[in-house]
Structure formats: structure tokens, C-alpha cells
Amino acid sequence: MRELFQLDPDLIFLNHGSFGACPREVLQAQRRWQDEMEANPVAFLSRRSGALLGQARSVLGDYLGARADDLAFVPNATTGVNIVARSLQLRPGDEVLTSNHEYGACDATFRFACERSGALYKRVHIPLPYQASAFVERLMAEVTPRTRLIFVSHITSATALIFPVADLCRAARARGVLTLIDGAHAPGQLPLNIEDIGADFYTGNGHKWMCGPKGSAFLYARREHHSTLHAPVVSWGYVAEAIQADTEGSTLAFDRYTGTSILQRRLQWQGTRDISAWLALPAAIEFQRGHDWPTVRRRCHVAAVEVMHALCQRWGLEPIARDEDFGQMTAIPVPHPDAAELQRRLYDESRIEIPVTQHEGRTFVRISVQGYTTEAEVQALVEAPALQSPAQP
Ligand SMILES: Cc1ncc(COP(=O)(O)O)c(C=O)c1O
Known part of the structure; x- marks a missing residue:
């Protein structure tokens, strides 16, 4: 579905949540x-x-x-x-x-x-x-x-x-x-x-x-x-x-x-x-009707939840809620106190556009999975160098 959107093909766009993305x-x-x-x-x-x-x-x-x-x-x-x-x-x-x-x-x-x-x-x-x-x-x-x-x-x-x-x-x-x-x-x-x-x-x-x-x-x-x-x-x-x-x-x-x-x-x-x-x-x-959006939504939810579990497991952190409390976005806790620095590294090193949010002193990578998101793109987040080890104190 990616070609149905105008997104830069060189970008791993995992931030639909901030401003959306509109089909051609x-x-x-x-x-x-x-x-x-x-x-x-x-x-x-x-x-x-x-x-x-x-x-x-x-x-x-x-x-x-x-x-x-x-x-x-x-x-x-x-x-x-x-x-x-x-x-x-x-x-x-x-x-x-x-x-x-x-x-x-x-x-x-x-x-x-x-x-x-x-x-x-x-x-x-x-x-x-x-x-x-x-x-x-x-x-x-x-x-x-x-x-x-x-x-x-x-x-x-x-x-x-x-x-x-x-x-x-x-x-x-x-x-x-x-x-x-x-x-x-x-x-x-x-x-x-x-x-x-x-x-x-x-x-x-x-x-x-x-x-x-x-x-x-x-x-x-x-x-x-x-x-x-x-x-x-x-x-x-x-x-x-x-x-x-x-x-x-x-x-x-x-x-x-x-x-x-x-x-x-x-x-x-x-x-x-x-x-x-x-x-x-x-x-x-x-557009959504023509592309069976209920199915798209379910697939995206599953992918968003799976990546959350994969990264939580890496850090030994618990998800902040049950799977059903999320839709197509998940907030994944990460041991990186400097949210801006992590976001910058994900973009500069891996061309991943994704927000790194903070709530009550904790840091989260908030992934959005939309109809155009591929498995390879989600995998790129899991493999991103910036997320392989905790931030140095
Ligand atoms: C929960 C929530 N409310 C409101 C907004 C504002 O949306 P808009 O910029 O379209 O007014 C956002 C934007 O991300 C949001 O996440």
C-alpha cells in the first residue's frame, strides 16, 4: 500500500500519529x-x-x-x-x-x-x-x-x-x-x-x-x-x-x-x-472502505503490539498496558532518559521517523503502524543501533 501514499520511499515512517499521511x-x-x-x-x-x-x-x-x-x-x-x-x-x-x-x-x-x-x-x-x-x-x-x-x-x-x-x-x-x-x-x-x-x-x-x-x-x-x-x-x-x-x-x-x-x-x-x-x-x-480497513486495522494493531513485546523483552521492561488497551499505536518503554537524543539518533542513523515521548519521567518510543507500514520497516526499528543498548549514564 506504500505506493498509494506520497511518503518519501527512503524514509521509515513510523509516525502516522502526529500529523497523519494522506493517500494520493x-x-x-x-x-x-x-x-x-x-x-x-x-x-x-x-x-x-x-x-x-x-x-x-x-x-x-x-x-x-x-x-x-x-x-x-x-x-x-x-x-x-x-x-x-x-x-x-x-x-x-x-x-x-x-x-x-x-x-x-x-x-x-x-x-x-x-x-x-x-x-x-x-x-x-x-x-x-x-x-x-x-x-x-x-x-x-x-x-x-x-x-x-x-x-x-x-x-x-x-x-x-x-x-x-x-x-x-x-x-x-x-x-x-x-x-x-x-x-x-x-x-x-x-x-x-x-x-x-x-x-x-x-x-x-x-x-x-x-x-x-x-x-x-x-x-x-x-x-x-x-x-x-x-x-x-x-x-x-x-x-x-x-x-x-x-x-x-x-x-x-x-x-x-x-x-x-x-x-x-x-x-x-x-x-x-x-x-x-x-x-x-x-x-x-x-479509500478506507475500498481497502477493507477493519482488516488493515487488525493487522496494524497486531504488528504494533508485537514490536512492543519484542522491545520490552529486550530491556526486561513491562508494557504499560494490556494489548487491547492499544490500537495502531503503542508506547514502548525504553531505558533512554534523553528522549530528544534517542529520536535524533533513530532519524539520523536509521532514517526512522518516530516520536520518542516522555510521561512522568519515563521515556517511550511511540510507534504508529498504518496500512502502508511494512514488516521490514517495523523490523528496522527493532534492529536500529540506537535501540541495541541502554543509553550510557
Ligand atoms: C490526543 C491529542 N489531542 C489533540 C491533538 C491535536 O491535534 P491537531 O494538531 O490536529 O489539533 C493531538 C495531536 O497529536 C493529540 O495527540
Whole structure:
């Protein structure tokens, strides 16, 4: 499958997780949308974009198990998290609960939102080795009457763990606490049904494991929360909202501003921008469908877990979780305290592009195995000189 992607053939690319990689045919689909746009930018952006975005959203909704009306396109999961965090209207003394495994940028978003409003941002310690069965209880034990929201990843960044988010959302709902799931890594890597998960808000990336173009992501919100969310960039949708409120029942001609819900009215149009990444998401979904992605996913999971066991055995280290707690990424503990140095050596000596992450003072090589990854590439990691002996003290 490697030739279906544009990746440099001289590179051993084991870092799909950071920014994804997009198949040629999906990039071609995006290019075709851009060509159509440039043939008549006014027709495309003024007259067609509303309907085109609606079609793309509808295909995405079917894929994600969500109503299209409950989805808005955003450029990335960071934006999705920001929209929710900054719309919450936190008050002094409110609490937001999270784990100590969250992605730095999203952690920063909530720290900012909480500091600004005098709310408490509480990071619950989820220890390693990870025990999935204790996760919900650990978080829920920290809920107080002031807890407004629980925010966690579906799949964590540095530690690559799958959190049991459906169980968490159920428990949180029973206590009247809102949930935001950061699904940056989940769509495409896990079979997903967002409505079954039951989160109040869920944001996910198309450009990571769905193999969509960069800048393709979504924010889902349950219908009762649409009117609480605000766009990071206020634009024409807010004017349309005012007009619509004045002329009840009238259909506005400019669906590029309005979409089909308040959520979309506020988020869909944020000034002139390139919408081709979102329009190409159906091509990404079709690409995965055409290549039997459930089988690809299983094969990749097995390879990611096998390499973890092989390297753990070499160092006499225990994996940080059970095999089923990982998807197509595993976080492999290594006895190398200098993460940057190990990452540099893997790249410079072996041309292996792979992140070396740190969590609570421990170092992990986080491998991503995607459909294009070959056994020889995974083996190259096992044989890399930088991983043959522990780092010298
Ligand atoms: C768990 C998690 N959340 C959010 C993000 C941010 O994704 P993006 O850069 O597309 O906003 C990442 C990126 O790797 C991530 O790992």
C-alpha cells in the first residue's frame, strides 16, 4: 500500500500519529475541489459551498454514527477543544476534571480557560501500568458538586492508551457532569459510533487515522448544547442568526452561512478559507472502505503490539498496558532518559521517523503502524543501533 501514499520511499515512517499521511487519491480529490474553486471562486464559495459542505457532513455523519446536524467542520482537534473550553462560561470555583495523560496543547487550552475564569483545573492521576477497569472510578471519585465538565482523550498522545470513554460518559451523565472527548486519534483507528459513546461534545481529526487531508476535523455536539457553543471567529453566521430570529420561518438564501443547525450557523463560515480538505473527507472514507480497513486495522494493531513485546523483552521492561488497551499505536518503554537524543539518533542513523515521548519521567518510543507500514520497516526499528543498548549514564 506504500505506493498509494506520497511518503518519501527512503524514509521509515513510523509516525502516522502526529500529523497523519494522506493517500494520493485523496489528495487528488482535494486538488480537484481546489481546481473547481479556482475556476470560479465566486460560484464555488458563494453559491455552492453550503450544499457541498452539507453533503460532506452527511457522509461523515454516517461514518461516525452521528447526525449531520450535530457536526461542524473545524480545521483540527485543537480548535474543537478550544471552542468547547472557551464557550463553557466557567465561573470562579467551578471545576474541570481531566487526566494526567492529556495532549499538551489541549491541556494548555483548559488551563487558560480555567485560570481566566477562576475555575479549578483538576488533573487526576491515572497510574502506569494502566488499568482500564479502574479508570472511570478514579475520575468519578474526584467529581464534586462544582464539577462542570470532564475532558479526556479517547486515545492518548504520549502513552497511546485507549480510554473507556463510553463508560466514562455514562457515569458522568448520571452525575449531571458534561463530557468532552478529544478524539484526535480515534476516527479511522477505532470503529466509532459517537452517539453510542454518549459524550456531550466530541472532537476528532480526519487528517490523522482517517487519512484525510491536513485541516480536516470535526466537532460534534449534542443538539441541546448547540446554542451554547461559540465560534473562535465570529462571522456572517451570527448576522444570519439575527436575521433568522427576526424573520421566523423564512429560509435564508445563503446556506453557506447557515448550514442546518445553530452549531453550523456559528461555525461554518469564518471568512474566506479553503474548504477542500473537508470536501475530500468522503474520498478518504471511500479509500478506507475500498481497502477493507477493519482488516488493515487488525493487522496494524497486531504488528504494533508485537514490536512492543519484542522491545520490552529486550530491556526486561513491562508494557504499560494490556494489548487491547492499544490500537495502531503503542508506547514502548525504553531505558533512554534523553528522549530528544534517542529520536535524533533513530532519524539520523536509521532514517526512522518516530516520536520518542516522555510521561512522568519515563521515556517511550511511540510507534504508529498504518496500512502502508511494512514488516521490514517495523523490523528496522527493532534492529536500529540506537535501540541495541541502554543509553550510557
Ligand atoms: C490526543 C491529542 N489531542 C489533540 C491533538 C491535536 O491535534 P491537531 O494538531 O490536529 O489539533 C493531538 C495531536 O497529536 C493529540 O495527540
